[in-house]
Amino acid sequence: MGLVKISEQMHENLRVAGSALSRSINSQAEHWMRIGMLxxxxxxxxxxxxxxxxxxxxxxxxxxxxxxxQGLPDASQQEAA
Structure with a gap:
């Protein structure tokens, strides 16, 4: 596990969003990183x-x-939705 430096504003955004969604600051950051990566x-x-x-x-x-x-939605299925 490593450390990641983020701005104070992003830390506050993580704190607010994490609190609203019942996640820790670290869990909220990891969630946003997963969404962003995908x-x-x-x-x-x-x-x-x-x-x-x-x-x-x-x-x-x-x-x-x-x-x-593996298991990604087919693009044709997305267009039909």
Missing amino acids: SELYPELRHADICQLLIRIEQGEGFAIAALS
């Missing part, structure tokens, strides 16, 4: 798709980049 890796996914993917990851093997290529 958004960059899969720009075609909507936020709802990313949330569903995170749930499937949690039920499976955990959050590893190598496992992310």
